[in-house]
Amino acid sequence: xxxxxxxxxxxxxxxxxxxxxxxxxxxxxxxxxxxxxxxxxxxxxxxxxxxxxxxxxxxxxxxxxxxxxxxxxxxxxxxxxxxxxxxxxxxxxxxxxxxxxxxxxxxxxxxxxxxxxxxxxxxxxxxxxxxxxxxxxxxxxxxxxxxxxxxxxxxxxxxxxxxxxxxxxxxxxxxxxxxxxxxxxxxxxxxxxxxxxxxxxxxxxxxxxxxxxxxxxxxxxxxxxxxxxxxxxxxxxxxxxxxxxxxxxxxxxxxxxxxxxxxxxxxxxxxxxxxxxxxxxxxxxxxxxxxxxxxxxxxxxxxxxxxxxxxxxxxxxxxxxxxxxxxxxxxxxxxxxxxxxxxxxxxxxxxxxxxxxxxxxxxxxxxxxxxxxxxxxxxxxxxxxxxxxxxxxxxxxxxxxxxxx
Amino acid sequence: xxxxxxxxxxxxxxxxxxxxxxxxxxxxxxxxxxxxxxxxxxxxxxxxxxxxxxxxxxxxxxxxxxxxxxxxxxxxxxxxxxxxxxxxxxxxxxxxxxxxxxxxxxxxxxxxxxxxxxxxxxxxxxxxxxxxxxxxxxxxxxxxxxxxxxxxxxxxxxxxxxxxxxxxxxxxxxxx
Amino acid sequence: xxxxxxxxxxxxxxxxxxxxxxxxxxxxxxxxxxxxxxxxxxxxxxxxxxxxxxxxxxxxxxxxxxxxxxxxxxxxxxxxxxxxxxxxxxxxxxxxxxx
Numbered sequence: 263x264x265x266x267x268x269x270x271x272x273x274x275x276x277x278x279x280x281x282x283x284x285x286x287x288x289x290x291x292x293x294x295x296x297x298x299x300x301x302x303x304x305x306x307x308x309x310x311x312x313x314x315x316x317x318x319x320x321x322x323x324x325x326x327x328x329x330x331x332x333x334x335x336x337x338x339x340x341x342x343x344x345x346x347x348x349x350x351x352x353x354x355x356x357x358x359x360x361x362x363x364x365x366x367x368x369x370x371x372x373x374x375x376x377x378x379x380x381x382x383x384x385x386x387x388x389x390x391x392x393x394x395x396x397x398x399x400x401x402x403x404x405x406x407x408x409x410x411x412x413x414x415x416x417x418x419x420x421x422x423x424x425x426x427x428x429x430x431x432x433x434x435x436x437x438x439x440x441x442x443x444x445x446x447x448x449x450x451x452x453x454x455x456x457x458x459x460x461x462x463x464x465x466x467x468x469x470x471x472x473x474x475x476x477x478x479x480x481x482x483x484x485x486x487x488x489x490x491x492x493x494x495x496x497x498x499x500x501x502x503x504x505x506x507x508x509x510x511x512x513x514x515x516x517x518x519x520x521x522x523x524x525x526x527x528x529x530x531x532x533x534x535x536x537x538x539x540x541x542x543x544x545x546x547x548x549x550x551x552x553x554x555x556x557x558x559x560x561x562x563x564x565x566x567x568x569x570x571x572x573x574x575x576x577x578x579x580x581x582x583x584x585x586x587x588x589x590x591x592x593x594x595x596x597x598x599x600x601x602x603x604x605x606x607x608x609x610x611x612x613x614x615x616x617x618x619x620x621x622x623x624x625x626x627x628x629x630x631x632x633x634x635x636x637x638x639x640x641x642x643x644x645x646x647x648x649x650x651x652x653x654x655x656x657x658x659x660x661x662x663x664x665x666x667x
Numbered sequence: 668x669x670x671x672x673x674x675x676x677x678x679x680x681x682x683x684x685x686x687x688x689x690x691x692x693x694x695x696x697x698x699x700x701x702x703x704x705x706x707x708x709x710x711x712x713x714x715x716x717x718x719x720x721x722x723x724x725x726x727x728x729x730x731x732x733x734x735x736x737x738x739x740x741x742x743x744x745x746x747x748x749x750x751x752x753x754x755x756x757x758x759x760x761x762x763x764x765x766x767x768x769x770x771x772x773x774x775x776x777x778x779x780x781x782x783x784x785x786x787x788x789x790x791x792x793x794x795x796x797x798x799x800x801x802x803x804x805x806x807x808x809x810x811x812x813x814x815x816x817x818x819x820x821x822x823x824x825x826x827x828x829x830x831x832x833x834x835x836x837x838x839x840x841x842x843x
Numbered sequence: 844x845x846x847x848x849x850x851x852x853x854x855x856x857x858x859x860x861x862x863x864x865x866x867x868x869x870x871x872x873x874x875x876x877x878x879x880x881x882x883x884x885x886x887x888x889x890x891x892x893x894x895x896x897x898x899x900x901x902x903x904x905x906x907x908x909x910x911x912x913x914x915x916x917x918x919x920x921x922x923x924x925x926x927x928x929x930x931x932x933x934x935x936x937x938x939x940x941x942x
Contacts, residue, residue, distance in 0.1 A: 343696070385794070388723035392710075395731025399703065402735065406696065406742050418742060425735055432727075445794070671844050679852050686859040686879055695871050695932075702875050705856070709882055712849065716893045721901050725885070728908055733878070733915045740919045741871055744926045749869050749933055758866070766865065770858030778851030785845070787896035796898045797905075805902050812909045819913035826920035 278380050279360070286359050290524045291321035293622065300623065301630045315574070315581030331513035336409050339510070343407035348511065348518035351400030355525035358393040361386040362532045363448045365542045365610030378611065379448065386447040387439075390533060391432055394488065397526065398424045401490075401507050404519070408510035416506025419637055420490055420497035426644040427487035427494075433652035434480035437659035438466050438537050441474075451541035461547060465540035472662035476655040478538045480648055482624075485530040487644060489523060492629040496637050527625060528618070535617035542610035559612040560600040567592030675715060682708040695746040699737050706730040720794045849890035856883035870922050870932050874915070881911050 295310065295317060302309025310317025335344060363379035383389050398421050405417010439445070442453045456464045466474045487494040497506040508519045535541060546555040567589040574585025599608045635643065685705035692698045706729050713722035740746075801809055860883060863876030885904045892900025926932055 340694075340696075343700070383719070385719045385723050388720070388727070392723050392726040392731065395727045396703075396707075398731065398735055399738070402738055402742070403696075403700075406738075414742065418739070421735065421739070425732065428731075669844075675844065675848065679848075682852065683855060683859070686856050686863075689872070689875060689879060690859060690863040690867065695869055695875075698872050698875055702879060705879065706882060709886055712852075712886060713889055715844075716849065716889050718889050718892070718901055721889060721904055724905065724908060728912060729882070733912050736915055736919055737871065737875065737878075740923060744871075744923065744932065746869065746871055746932055762866070763862075766858075766862045770855060770862065773854040773858050774851045777854045778847045781847040781850050781894075782845065785894070787894065793898070793901075797901055800898055800902050801905065805906075808906060812906060812913075815913050816909065819916045823916040823920040826917070827923050 274376050275380070278376065282359065282380055283356065286356055286525060286528070287521070289528060290521050291325065293524050293528065294324070294520075295321050296622070297626045297629075300626045304627070304630045315577045315585050325517070328514055328517035333513040333515070334510075336510045338409040340407040340409070343403045345515075347400050347404035347407060348515045348522070350403070351397060351522035352518045352525065354393045354397045354400070355522040355529060358390045358529040359525070359532065361390050361447060362529070362536065363451065363541070364614055365607070366448075366451075369607075377448070382446070382448060385445040387435065387445045387450070387533075387537075390529065391428075394428060394431070394526070397522075398428075400519075400522065404511070405507040408507070410510050413507055413509050416497045416509065420507055423494065423497060423637075423640060423644070424488055424490070426641060427484045427648070430480055430644065430648040430652045431484035431488055433649070434477050434484060434655060435537060436652075436656045437472070437474050437477040440656070440659050440663050441466065441469055441471060447536055447541075451536055451543060454540045455543060457547045463540055463543065463545050463547075465538065465543070467538045467540075471666050472659045474538060474655070474659070476651060476658075478534070480652045480655060481534060481538065483648060484644075484652075485534065486625065486628065487640070489526045489530060491523070491527065491625065493632040493634050494640055496634055496640060527622065531618045531621040531625065532614075534621050535614065539617045539621075541617075542614040544609055544613050556605055556609065557600055559608050560596040560605070562612075563592050563596030563599060567596060671715065675712070678708045678711045678715070681705075682712070693748045695741050696738065699734060699741060702737075703730050703734050706734065718793060720797055846890050846894040850887055853883045853887040853890065856880075856886070868933050868935060870925070870934055870937075871919075873934065874918055874922070878911065878915070881907060 298320070299309040299317070310320040313320045313323050335341070360380040361383060363377065363382070365378040368375040368377050381389075401424065402417050402421040405413045405415075405420070408414070408417075438450065442450050444450060444453075454463075454465050458464055458468075458470045462468055464470065467478055486492075490497065508516055511519060544555065546552050548555075570589030570592065571586045572589075574581055574589060577585060598604055682705050685701045685708060688701035689698045689705065692701060706725060710722040710725045710730070713719075713725060857880050860876045860880035863879065864873055867873055867876065885907055888900040888904045888907070892898060892904075922932075925937060929937055931937070
């Protein structure tokens with residue numbers, strides 16, 4: 263272990279943090295594009311199509327718009343809190359992603375082998391919930407500091423909703439903790455390894471002791487309410503209360519709230535796929551007959567590469583060059599992924615990203631399908647339906663665990 | 668100057684600055700924010716003392732729920748700057764120096780008296796050991812605190828509700 | 844990393860809590876100074892738990908946090924009732940039993 267000094271470990275950590283930050287901010291921007299496209303197709307229209315081929319430059323255009331808008335501060339607003347509230351929201355939403363493991367393998371950067379996670383804390387799950395707890399202040403303080411009735415009411419309602427559903431969120435995860443016995447996220451995924459009856463993966467959703475279906479339902483509903491998304495977005499929807507707690511925010515501060523909401527969506531989706539869907543574990547058993555499943559990532563990349571090339575030639579000049587280039591890059595990546603050195607390392611992150619994308623799709627699907635809850639219906643649902651269900655899940659899981667012993 | 672000492676000094680500085688700010692701020696909402704900063708710095712200090720679970724509980728429960736309650740009440744009551752009532756001369760010229768002297772004296776004496784204590788490693792894993800203690804030796808206080816929380820919820824509900832008209836008594840008792 | 848540093852910090856925070864409790868006039872700020880004192884005591888408990896290698900100190904901190912939550916809930920409910928009846932949060936105005 264020569265050459266591994268404290269400096270090199272620090273350097274590797276800094277590199278991981280920078281890469282993760284870049285990836286998360288890009289993911290947030292393109293999640294907005296993804297949502298607009300899915301929403302549009304659900305509603306029978308195209309969505310962003312003109313700004314760049316297939317609307318792929320739309321997030322860039324939105325970013326430029328946010329940066330160039332006038333930055334106002336309402337009269338009588340509390341300056342310090344008005345500046346700090348969006349910072350709190352965005353910072354905490356992005357920091358929670360630091361705890362998430364993307365894959366099992368160790369990558370060698372500058373000779374130091376590090377796992378694919380920025381911070382492998384022993385109480386990783388509790389740390390993510392801690393960041394969600396403090397995120398309530400971003401909303402409450404934004405409502406208070408804007409010196410406006412709509413903002414104050416919207417802020418109070420949003421933060422009351424967030425703390426009510428936070429309880430069900432943490433309780434719905436206790437079933438998983440009873441089954442696994444650890445808070446460490448990497449350990450939780452490792453406990454879901456294996457296949458019952460040879461073909462059914464032992465993910466927590468299909469756990470042989472007690473399948474956590476109720477847990478996943480409670481978690482998902484509580485997570486939607488926690489991130490203030492439809493159908494629980496009464497406090498910030500466009501047709502209600504003007505815009506709730508971010509009424510008086512413009513330009514980049516509003517963009518920070520917007521990005522914070524999508525970043526916490528990504529965090530919740532990553533956590534759902536780690537806790538309930540097996541994280542970076544493949545759904546196919548790794549027996550000798552199933553060797554072809556190792557080529558699925560390469561196959562997916564190759565397919566999308568071909569699709570981009572074939573579609574690209576039909577576009578006006580910019581698309582005619584960029585899309586086939588992107589397609590060619592994806593084909594090269596897929597070739598790389600089928601080489602023996604890389605193929606094992608690529609499995610983990612690929613399956614993890616596939617599951618996260620699926621959960622995000624369900625998130626967007628639910629938003630554009632279900633009507634909105636009224637505020638009192640929302641609070642009644644959170645306290646009288648979801649919280650007892652989560653408690654029931656804990657009781658049943660502990661019964662199953664005790665009876666198994 | 669080890670890394671641990673440096674982190675301790677940074678967190679201690681944040682905690683003391685936050686505590687001073689709680690006292691010196693004029694608006695209650697700013698005092699609340701300073702207190703949240705103190706609690707987060709203390710959670711960091713708990714992490715330094717290798718109690719990760721209590722650090723997480725401190726942030727989730729204390730800074731993330733109790734202080735939210737404080738912030739809600741400040742917002743609901745619209746608590747703003749209080750009007751200035753001048754302190755009596757005794758309070759200003761004798762009280763404040765005495766209070767600061769009390770602080771310095773406490774810190775010095777407690778620090779000096781325990782200078783010989785050195786940290787010893789814990790015998791078993793923290794969360795597991797904590798839960799063993801909580802559910803075996805301390806199970807009676809644990810159950811009592813759950814009843815205490817129930818009483819507190821009921822008390823808060825009863826105290827804070829508005830009595831919009833007491834319903835009239837249903838008839839008088841007939842005397843035989 | 845000597846434990847006495849943590850204890851000196853705990854004593855400082857406690858002293859600052861006492862100063863806030865005595866000299867401030869707003870009820871909510873006085874309440875927050877009490878919470879500051881409780882936090883200082885939590886730090887002392889954890890420091891001692893580490894110094895003696897036992898975990899009883901941490902169990903006690905757990906209970907202190909729970910009791911502080913219950914106390915904050917009831918105390919703030921009382922503050923709301925007082926503010927509603929006397930229209931002021933200044934302790935110097937809440938000095939008569941009669942409204």
